Amino acid sequence: MLSIPYAERILLGERVPSLGQLRVMREIPAFSEPDLVSRTESDAASSDCIRAAVFNVEHGNRMPEIVSFLRSCEELKHADILFGNELDDGTERSGNIDASRVLAEELGFNYAYALEFIELVNPNDQKGYEGNTLFSRWPIVRAEALHLPEGYNWYFDEQKRIGERVALFCELDVAGKRLGAVCVHLENRTVPALRAAQTEAILKKADEMFGTLPILIGGDFNSNAFDYSEASAAAAYARQKVDGTVVDPTSIEPLFDAAERAGFDYRSLNGTHLPTRRRPTGDGTLKLHLDWIFGRGVTCVRHGMVSTLLESGAKADASVPEESGMEPQLSDHNAVWADVRL
Secondary structure: OOOOOHHHHHHHHOOHHHHOHHHHHOOOHHHOOOEEEOOOOOOOOOOOOEEEEEEEEEEOOOHHHHHHHHHHOOOOOOOOEEEEEEEEEOOHHHOOOEHHHHHHHHHOOEEEEEEEEEEOOOOOOOOOEEEEEEEEOOOEEEEEEEEOOOOOOHHHOOOOEEEOOEEEEEEEEEOOEEEEEEEEEOOOOOOHHHHHHHHHHHHHHHHHHHOOOOEEEEEEOOOOOOOOOHHHHHHHHHHHHHHOOOOOHHHOOOHHHHHHHOOOEOOOOOOOOOOOEEEEOOOOEEEEOOEEEEEEOOEEEEEEEEOOEHHHOOOOOOOOOOOOOOOOEOOOEOEEEEEEEO
16 A cells, blocks of 8 residues: 655644544545455365464564464464454554565465554654455455444544544455455444444445355454443453453344344354453453454354464464563464354
8 A cells, every 4th residue: 555654644634633534534545445466366275165264463563473373373374264453554563564465475365455544653654554454365356445433533542543443345256156255343442332333334235245145254353341441441350350251242242143133153153252362451461252253154164263372382482572461472362263164
């Protein structure tokens, strides 16, 4: 994606308070035009069983270790589809690299990238872009971005951004069969009802774009099961310390009911009792299940989760410092995967 000079980014951002995010975003073509890099041939071994995985790479700050992890991890190295969240393009924190392009070139993926935010705080960011990427061994026929109903205005956050949460819709050619694949990232700083509204918008767009095709939806749903705040996170951690279990958000977040009403299965594709996110609180680390795969018109054969903590073997020889008392990790999210038949 083409960069916008930093001074111009700031001027665009200054219009957000009076015009709103979506109005300003419409003046920036990158928000509505996903990058699409796809070959006509496929590197996938077989179309009989497709392995889909979700991995929030936390900007790509540790890209060499992440590449090594995805190459060597038995559960992930043969993934046909990877739903990627929080990938930077031109930010200083991740070395001003295009994280999607690096991962695609290193691992042999086709990919589509949807811009979610333009960050405004750091003048050393060459672009300041952050977004979500659908990686595929199969050719990507087309890609469209849908920016979701606003749950939080990030311009007024300390991170100060232009943008809205986004879902990326891709149509794949799987050995002559068409498959819809949607990479999602819902809002964390909002109430469960708003995440349900964002999910409803995704489901509506999926019906319009893919019709009766089989569909996989994957990504970070930010299903905290509470309204995001430091106080609510601390309270959730206190409860977790008492009972020792991870909160199952499926009975609290109405987005799951919305998905089931639309014919999507999440129960057979995910382990609902397993944590996928480690969130630091003042007293410790809150474990949450935020990352999911939903499917319609597919049959799940098996599924699992892979820890990204270094002690789990994610990459034992990586030199990753601890931060804020957290255990060394490649990302603050674990990866989840599922094998499905069309």
